[in-house]
Amino acid sequence: MKNIFLPEIFVDTVFDIDLEKLSQNGVKAFIFDIDNTLATYAMPLPDEKTAQWIKMLRDKDFGVFFASNNDEERVKTFADSVGVPYKAKALKPLGKYLRRACKLMGVTPHETALVGDQLFTDIWGGKWLGMCTILVNPISEVEDSFVKFKRRFEKMILKNSR
Numbered sequence: 001m002k003n004i005f006l007p008e009i010f011v012d013t014v015f016d017i018d019l020e021k022l023s024q025n026g027v028k029a030f031i032f033d034i035d036n037t038l039a040t041y042a043m044p045l046p047d048e049k050t051a052q053w054i055k056m057l058r059d060k061d062f063g064v065f066f067a068s069n070n071d072e073e074r075v076k077t078f079a080d081s082v083g084v085p086y087k088a089k090a091l092k093p094l095g096k097y098l099r100r101a102c103k104l105m106g107v108t109p110h111e112t113a114l115v116g117d118q119l120f121t122d123i124w125g126g127k128w129l130g131m132c133t134i135l136v137n138p139i140s141e142v143e144d145s146f147v148k149f150k151r152r153f154e155k156m157i158l159k160n161s162r
């Protein structure tokens with residue numbers, strides 16, 4: 001059975017994403033989750049390595065957008081530090097703002113990779129729109145109780161898929 005929660009690609013961290021391969025497959029833009037994908041919940045800003053990597057993506061002409069379900073203050077502070085357009089309270093997995101992000105970058109969902117650490121928000125949202133979905137391992141184990149609750153179900157799905 002084709003699982004709507006399962007990503008196309010699994011990586012350990014965003015730095016392990018094979019840009020060349022994605023590019024060959026028509027990916028022109030990325031929508032990133034922030035928390036536990038690009039930084040821990042406790043980090044208000046991206047670290048130097050992450051900031052450089054995002055800059056490199058843009059230098060290679062990839063579209064870059066941040067879509068986070070977290071609040072405006074957190075997301076704006078993070079995104080403004082690297083000059084990336086963003087949507088806070090993005091309501092993932094709903095498609096409304098993800099679709100809007102594609103439009104803003106001038107790409108279709110099929111030309112977009114959605115990168116995140118959670119199956120039921122990031123991956124489901126991306127797959128819904130036909131994006132290439134990439135699951136990263138959460139950077140930190142420090143998460144709120146609702147995320148921890150969802151992790152139990154994620155584990156079941158991931159276990160059954162391998």
Ligand SMILES: [Mg+2]
Nearest residue numbers: 033035036117
């Ligand atoms: Mg996250």
